[in-house]
Amino acid sequence: MTMEKLENIPHISEISNCGVFSGCRAKRRETFRERSASSDKVLPSIEEAIRRTGLRDGMTISFHHHFRNGDHVLNQVMDVIAAMGFHNLTLAASSLAAIHAPLIEHIKNGVVTHIETSGMRGELAEAVSRGLMDCPVVFRSHGGRAAAIRAGKLHIDVAFLGAPSCDPYGNANGYSRDDDSSICCGSLGYARTDAKYADKVVIITNDLVSYPNAPWAIPEYDVDYIVRVDDIGDPAGIMSGATRYTSNPKELKIARTAANVIEASGHLYDGFSMQMGSGGASLATARFLREKMLEKNIRCRFALGGITGQITAMHEEGLIDRILDVQSFDLDAAMSLKKNHFHHQIGATYYASYLFNAAVNQLDFVVLSALEIDTNFNVNVLTGSDGVIRGAIGGHPDTAEGASMSVVVAPLVRGRIPTIVRHVGTVVTPGEVVDVVVTEQGIAVNPRRPDLAEKLAAAGLCVHTIEELQQKAEALVGVPSPIRFKDKIVGVVLYRDNTVIDTIRQIDEDET
């Protein structure tokens, strides 16, 4: 058949087309191996990559925090950016650790003038608390950040994403599929969101592998450039061998009590769902739940989070059917992600974005920690008793709101610092969604949950009021002098729906 002219084809205007065929693209004749070696995405240096992304002053750059306090990517990239003379950048790292202290210099030099993150620690956090930045740091939960990115409230121009392995076309992973000895961070859940929505994405890896690096965490079509460097991070800082169960008797008591609360609440049944925190007491709760599960012969349908070796061990034991992993906290968890079919990697959006019916909404319960809890059940995980920023929001408000029951575990006092207070220094998770508080000296149930109070009482658990717990703490440690603040606002805390829930002020260290 000879090809008709287009206009002779009936209904051609309704048939979507791109005009008449005019020839194919040129065929490449070299081998697949030769093709891979000449991928134009692989660039010789970070500097070259930055140039090619078209980064300009005033843009927003991002990093993930899966390398935790062993991350070498952010500092390396920032040093190159600074040397290239950029200014006024917004840094939207999903979270910042103590190792990122060199940012202080970049801020002083005007390279970075705004930060949006989940948390910060160490010297950088202290400097921010002392008024280092003109513009307040924006603190968001993981779900809030994912939602903000998707809704266009946080526009990322260039994402620099460290990856333990990547092929020449950009399929990146949190571990190597060829051996177990390289850097291994497990899930790259938070990085997925940046990869999908950032205008330009640069993968920084120390292990360029053959195509395809499948199954991948980040697909190649989300990636623009790849740079291979020798050092992306310190394994010791990225992950400990395995998170150990605490042997601290106080934490064990708290954990045992929390497990009893969960059992009494009716949320421990065959096929329940859960999320555990990674702190000593919240993690140890899993150990006591496991005992109860064995006793009652029940299984957990899925565990969400924040995954540690304890959870993956229970999965391998047959006690947990599925694992949804947005961040692997230790090597055991990362290895499990690599080898277990039903240990599944998810991104931040899937995990906790309030714009969707996210995974957090499927939780029976979540066990969370806290720096402070007040008599209205508001929780602070961001600032210390001295008013200095020293933590991260993480998925705290997302899981507290999403789960049917949120259990906050904490010691009544830490040394001389009370955990239960009249007013938290910073509201991160509002009391409205905090259901039960468990300390080693008593349980308190939010008055908004008379259903839970009834169930705990029926199970013979002794419940106090939150005011009683606060009084106990105060009787022990005394009434503290109030922290003095200056007027300058150094941080803005957003709830998971990106509304402003609290502010953080500069600490006042002047001699009175």
Add this chain to the structure above:
Amino acid sequence: MKMELKKAAAAGTMESSDIQITVEPSAQPGIELELTSSVGQMYGSRIREVIRETLGTLGVENARVTAVDKGALDCTIRARAAAAVCRAAECEAYPWEAK
């Protein structure tokens, strides 16, 4: 009750929840108190108050006191301050009081 300080002496440790207090006789009148505390902002003034109170109860009016606090409760502060004073005064009989 009056304790007379004869030498410098210390009590307590630098362990968490403890306070190390060193007391020595002073030619200057009054209690000169130097405090470093892990919870200085919140409890600094209370810690000073308790130390002075304890010294006062024991009749110590002139002394140089150094304290390094790691979050000790009031009862621990009183105990360590009293022990340091007793050691500094080489006291034989402590004025125990009923509850």
Add this chain to the structure above:
Amino acid sequence: MYVKDRLRRSMMFVPGNNPGMVADAHIYGADSLMFDLEDSVAHNQKDAARLLVYNALRTLDFGKKETVVRINDLRSGLGVEDLEAVVRAGVQVVRLPKTDSAEDIQECEEHIARIEAAAGIPVGTTGMMAAVESATGVLHAPEIALASKRLIGIALGAEDYVTDLKTTRSDGIELLFARSMILNAARAAGIAALDTVFSNINDEEGFLAEATLIKKLGFDGKSVINPRQIGPLHRVFMPSEKDLAKARAVMEAIAEANARGSGVASLKGKMIDRPVVIRAQRLLALYEAGKITDGMEDE
């Protein structure tokens, strides 16, 4: 004020010079808290420990837990000063270490009475317990147990005892005589019998075996040196479901007989003797008391 008859399944050793442990002692659910001024305190820190325990007793709230202080041996010269401090501070029970004879108890009681009077505390307020740690002490256990109205119990201190016997701790046979003497002396005097510390915190099986043995022997409780030992110990002392059911059946039969106006009760065709009833009552009381005390959340 001390209480003579109460649950003493666990008596937790708390080193008296450790502020963190002293403040946290009441958290772990032990029935009694024993603040130690003796062997766990270095010699040059005895004065500091005494002041710490004194201040802690005066200030901290230990809830329903019994407060005990192990003072130094009176012969050492430190013991009397310990008494001056802790009696005034309101300790419930003074534990006298290395009690060899009834005279040791009497001497201690004289000091306590003197101090109570001087301090304006009703004489007789402070209780005592004897720790027997030598062959002599074991042989004098019956007299020791009767040496004072204030005595709430007599305990075995195995470490010093086996040294005195010129042997070592092994499978428990080395303590057979001492445990038997102390238990019988305690029962004859109507006071509590308390077993010694099990020092290997990591040997959970060994601890459980020892706890089970002394429960069988008839002891009221045991000293513990780590919170981890408390849960397993209390479980050993909690009556089993089977025993509970039996005891309840006995009490029901008694109640039913009383309702009939009969003085004779029988269960499964057998007449119920008085000792059976007493044991059933004790078991139920132990269960109820344990349930309340261990009730998921302590106060």
